Amino acid sequence: MMMNKMREIYGVVNMILFPEDEDPEMLSLELFSSFAKAKERSEEIIKEFIDDYGEDYIEHVTKKNPVAVMGNGDVTGYVYIVKTHAL
Known part of the structure; x- marks a missing residue:
């Protein structure tokens, strides 16, 4: 957990110092x-x-x-259409 936070902070600092570099991570x-x-x-919204x-x-x-x-090309999931009417 701590390592991930350190990596995230390091990445944010690099983005500030070198905004032209795009870091995939x-x-x-x-x-x-x-x-x-x-x-x-x-x-x-659902609540x-x-x-x-x-x-x-x-x-x-x-x-x-x-x-x-x-x-x-593959079905990745299903969604539902909910029709609402303005009150």
């Missing part, structure tokens, strides 16, 4: 951080939706309309 840390933020925000409409509504709607998500 730092780019992956930025991407990981972006995904973590997106996941956290999506969890907040707000459940608070507003109830969990039964979500389960009922998400069992409909599965859509395959393709990546590199």
